[in-house]
Amino acid sequence: MAIQWPLVLFSLLAGAGGAMLAFAGLSQLLGGSRTVRRRAVWCALALFVIGGLCSVAHLASPLNAISAVTNLLSFSGISIELMLLGASFIAGAAYLVLTREEGRDGAVRVVAVLAVIFGVAIGFFCGHGYVIDAQPTWGTETLPLAYLGTSLALGAFAYALVAAATKTPADKAASAEELGGKLWPAVLVCAVVDAVGILAYGLFLGLDAVAAQGVLFWGGAVACGVVGVLACAIAGMTALAAKAPAALAVAGVACAAIGGVALRMLMWACATGYLNLFSHGIPSVMLNL
Amino acid sequence: MRKGLLINLDRCSGCDSCIVACKLENDLPLGHFYNKVIAVGPTGTFPNVEKYWLPSQCQQCENPACVHVCPTAASYRDPKTGMVLIDKEKCIGCQYCIYACPYGVRQFNEDAGVVQKCTLCAQITADGDGVPACVHNCNCGARFFGDYDDPESDVSRELAKYPEEAIHTLPDPNNAKPLTRYILSPKFASWKELV
Numbered sequence: 001m002a003i004q005w006p007l008v009l010f011s012l013l014a015g016a017g018g019a020m021l022a023f024a025g026l027s028q029l030l031g032g033s034r035t036v037r038r039r040a041v042w043c044a045l046a047l048f049v050i051g052g053l054c055s056v057a058h059l060a061s062p063l064n065a066i067s068a069v070t071n072l073l074s075f076s077g078i079s080i081e082l083m084l085l086g087a088s089f090i091a092g093a094a095y096l097v098l099t100r101e102e103g104r105d106g107a108v109r110v111v112a113v114l115a116v117i118f119g120v121a122i123g124f125f126c127g128h129g130y131v132i133d134a135q136p137t138w139g140t141e142t143l144p145l146a147y148l149g150t151s152l153a154l155g156a157f158a159y160a161l162v163a164a165a166t167k168t169p170a171d172k173a174a175s176a177e178e179l180g181g182k183l184w185p186a187v188l189v190c191a192v193v194d195a196v197g198i199l200a201y202g203l204f205l206g207l208d209a210v211a212a213q214g215v216l217f218w219g220g221a222v223a224c225g226v227v228g229v230l231a232c233a234i235a236g237m238t239a240l241a242a243k244a245p246a247a248l249a250v251a252g253v254a255c256a257a258i259g260g261v262a263l264r265m266l267m268w269a270c271a272t273g274y275l276n277l278f279s280h281g282i283p284s285v286m287l288n289l
Numbered sequence: 290m291r292k293g294l295l296i297n298l299d300r301c302s303g304c305d306s307c308i309v310a311c312k313l314e315n316d317l318p319l320g321h322f323y324n325k326v327i328a329v330g331p332t333g334t335f336p337n338v339e340k341y342w343l344p345s346q347c348q349q350c351e352n353p354a355c356v357h358v359c360p361t362a363a364s365y366r367d368p369k370t371g372m373v374l375i376d377k378e379k380c381i382g383c384q385y386c387i388y389a390c391p392y393g394v395r396q397f398n399e400d401a402g403v404v405q406k407c408t409l410c411a412q413i414t415a416d417g418d419g420v421p422a423c424v425h426n427c428n429c430g431a432r433f434f435g436d437y438d439d440p441e442s443d444v445s446r447e448l449a450k451y452p453e454e455a456i457h458t459l460p461d462p463n464n465a466k467p468l469t470r471y472i473l474s475p476k477f478a479s480w481k482e483l484v
Contacts, residue, residue, distance in 0.1 A: 001388075060382025060402025067381045071361045078360040078383060133463035134354055134391040274462050275483055276393030277345040280327050 001271035006058035008264040010051045011147060012154065012257070014085055015123035017047030019155020019190065020162075021092050022119030023179070028095075028112035030180040033166060038099060040162045041092045044119075044155075048089045055081075077129025084122040091115045123151030130267065137209065137270040142200035149197030150260035152190035153229050157252030160187055160236070164245035175245040184236035187252070191233035194256065195226040198263055209270050216266045225259015228252075291371040291437040292409065293349040293468040294424070295444040299455075299477050300431035303328065303342035307423035307432060311346075314410060314422035321396055323347075323407040324423060329481050339478040344423075344432070347394050347407040348459055348467035349373050355386035355395065364404075371468070374411060377403045391462045409434065437468065444470070460484050 021044040024037040056065045072079045091114045098104045098111060127147025130138045160183060163175040179186050198221050202210050210217040232252035235241070240248060273279070303326055311323045323346055330340030353373050355364045363379035364386050366372070375386075380403040387395045387404060395406045410421035414434070419425075420443075424432040435442030440449075448456065448470060455474045458467050460482050473480050 004384075058383065060380075060399075064381035064383075064402075067361045067379065068383070074360050074362060076358050076360040076385070078385060129385075130388075132354065132358070132389045133465075134389050138388075271388075273393045274391040275459065277327060277343075278322065278325055278393050278396065280325070 001268050001273075003265050003268040004058060006054045006056075008261060008268070010055035010058070011126035011264060012151065012260045013047045013051035013054065014081075014088075015126050015147060015151025016154035016158060016260075017044040017051060018084075018088050018119035018122035019152045020044040020047065020119070020159050021088055021155075022116045022152075023156060023159040023186070024092075024095065025112040025115035025119065026186065027179050028108060029116075030182065032178040032180070032183075033163070033168070033174040034099060036159075036163045036166045036174050036178060038096060039166060040159050041095050041115075043158065043162060045089060045092045045096075048085060048092070052085060077125075080125050081122070081129055084118060084125055088115070088118040088122050091118050119155075120148070120152070123155075124148040126151070134274045135271050136274060137205060137272060138267065140201070140204045142197065142204045143267065145193075146197035146201040146263050149190070149194035150225060150256065150263050153194035153225075153233075154253065154256040154260055156187040156190035157229075157232065157249050157256050160184070161246065161249035161253060164249050173245045176242065184233070184241050187236055188233040191229045191252075194229050194259070198222070198225050198259065201263070201267075205266075205270055210266070213266055213269050216262050216269060220262020221259055221266060224255045225262060228255030229259060231255075290369060290439075291349075291351065291468055292414070292435065293371070293437060293444065293470075294346070294409070294421070295433040295435075295447055295470045295472070296344050297431045297433070297447065298341050298343065298471055298473040300429045301326075301342045301344060302429050302431075304428055306426050306428050307344055310422040310426035311407075314413070315408075317405075318398075318400070321398060321405070323405070324394075329483070330478070332481070341473060341478040343471070345392065345394060346423075346469075347373060347409075348392055348465075348469045349409070351466035351468055352464055354389040354391065354463070354465055358385045358389040360385070372409055372411065374408055375404060375406065377401070377405075380404055391465055392459060392467075437470075447472070 020040045024040045027037050056062045091111055095111045098108050124144045127144035133139055163178045164173045166174040168174050175183055236248055305326050308324055325345055327343045327345055329343050331338045333339055356366055361379045361381055363376045382402045384397055395404050398405050413419040420434045424434045433443040433447045435444040437444055451472050455472050457471045457480045
């Protein structure tokens, strides 16, 4: 099946935005810099908007997005994605409004919890909409797990980049203080989910299928999405995190982005259909080829 | 009411008249189809070889996956006739129904920006009298149209002539309940599941 680029970009960008939002929520709950959180939430909102625009580009006409919005309660895969996109955007916007001034701790904590929930959920459900019986190579819960993992990894490294680019009053990168000093362990957890998701989906597809898409799977998904992401996350647990946090985060973002795109391209490239009758010519031979 | 097609493969010669009639009646552009005829086989070893033709189009599922995934209810199953149809005014062109159809019999019309498929010639059959163009123009009398719930309909009467082992449906991945029935007698060829 042809790769649907608008959907590839939408799911990765919106999922990564969700992960950044979730990290901001965690930072609010565990401790960290208010400036980092607000900058990360702004980035998340930007990713939601860009991802949403990519999604609209998939439709026959941009105006058709209005029909999708007015049918939210259909609870189809698309409507669930839209609901989570809207909920995440509202949570992010509410967080920015509430944190403009000090002293709304109770409400901010509630929004932070919602941000974590919505932020993680959007990454998963952007993949769950593809779990369809008519597509044997999509009919597995390892697919949304892989979508979630790649989104979390990209969002986690992007958050680490924002933290690295933000200076503390002592003119040091804010990374060390984020999430109560547990930023890089949290990034490592996301990298592990990413690796498990990609490898689980690859195992589901089988060696023959992934071998036919060798560059995408071994080069993009495994080398960059698994090995590269894990290497950057593990390096973040060493002294390198204090010496060059920005470089580490940039490398992580690059690897996670390549891995996330490759995973989604693989999904489309391996789609065969259950019984794709119209793919056969006239006359065609289904057996005895 | 469950209106649908019955195709007798014992009679089908693979002449493709149904495809041509469909394209003419529905004014389908080059490269677009509502139905196709697929050759299944030849299989076996000479001299024991067999082959049959499988006309394929929307199977008018009773539990259609295309309807379940549609975000705008553009794909729907008419409660009066049981026919699975597309409201082109509501279709936003997201193509999820194409991904969700187990049989790959939907196509995206890029010019119109909507998904299209066999409508059982609703423009002819909606008033309850006519038959789809493919049925009317079948040279071999292999295609039948009617209500599977009506024992006096064309499909029910043709179906009644054959034993259970000659009546088939396309394989069903998850309870989609395809309505279209195919007749293929073992004396002509053995039914292939194709999955």
